[in-house]
Amino acid sequence: xxxxxxxxxxxxxxxxxxxxxxxxxxxxxxxxxxxxxxxxxxxxxxxxxxxxxxxxxxxxxxxxxxxxxxxxxxxxxxxxxxxxxxxxxxxxxxxxxxxxxxxxxxxxxxxxxxxxxxxxxxxxxxxxxxxxxxxxxxxxxxxxxxxxxxxxxxxxxxxxxxxxxxxxxxxxxxxxxxxxxxxxxxxxxxxxxxxxxxxxxxxxxxxxxxxxxxxxxxxxxxxxxxxxxxxxxxxx
Numbered sequence: 001x002x003x004x005x006x007x008x009x010x011x012x013x014x015x016x017x018x019x020x021x022x023x024x025x026x027x028x029x030x031x032x033x034x035x036x037x038x039x040x041x042x043x044x045x046x047x048x049x050x051x052x053x054x055x056x057x058x059x060x061x062x063x064x065x066x067x068x069x070x071x072x073x074x075x076x077x078x079x080x081x082x083x084x085x086x087x088x089x090x091x092x093x094x095x096x097x098x099x100x101x102x103x104x105x106x107x108x109x110x111x112x113x114x115x116x117x118x119x120x121x122x123x124x125x126x127x128x129x130x131x132x133x134x135x136x137x138x139x140x141x142x143x144x145x146x147x148x149x150x151x152x153x154x155x156x157x158x159x160x161x162x163x164x165x166x167x168x169x170x171x172x173x174x175x176x177x178x179x180x181x182x183x184x185x186x187x188x189x190x191x192x193x194x195x196x197x198x199x200x201x202x203x204x205x206x207x208x209x210x211x212x213x214x215x216x217x218x219x220x221x222x223x224x225x226x227x228x229x230x231x232x233x234x235x236x
Contacts, residue, residue: 012045077117194230
């Protein structure tokens with residue numbers, strides 16, 4: 001276990017805007033030549049830099065917020081207001097991965113007419129897309145993304161606008177997520193706390209399922225028969 005690489009601090013921000021057809025998010029397509037998440041659709045973000053930590057006076061939560069805003073400006077030309085950023089969750093990469101991150105995920109509202117300028121290096125394309133449409137396209141195999149991205153979008157489906165999102169998510173404690181890779185009937189899956197196979201010593205129900213399973217090219221989030229002490233990441 002001593003060979004497990006440390007998880008590097010990182011952060012990302014879900015940029016949202018209100019439109020006459022509902023809440024939209026800005027999705028960025030990563031250069032397919034990149035080793036990490038190449039060709040997938042992501043939110044703007046990246047690793048924390050020493051300058052972010054220095055600006056935050058050593059407070060990692062503040063540094064993560066600063067880094068997410070900085071990365072957004074660098075990758076797509078948009079910088080969210082730090083005071084309006086809402087902390088949604090923090091995901092730590094499974095221990096089997098050679099490149100690991102501990103990633104703070106935020107959400108932030110933007111003006112509807114914000115102008116996007118992608119960097120053309122790490123990011124090769126962008127799309128303002130309805131949150132529900134992004135989820136539907138991923139589930140149809142048309143919008144490739146990683147589990148944290150997909151599940152975060154699913155968690156935002158319940159909100160009709162950014163004000164409702166901000167009010168509700170500000171009151172909620174951010175999820176701390178430590179996934180474990182496994183197989184589910186031969187398919188790749190990631191387990192979350194509360195799943196029967198996540199930590200058998202917790203003595204949860206044998207049929208408890210809290211996981212994301214890859215079906216073809218897309219992920220499906222499952223939350224079935226899970227004890228109340230392990231709340232779902234996606235709420236109705």
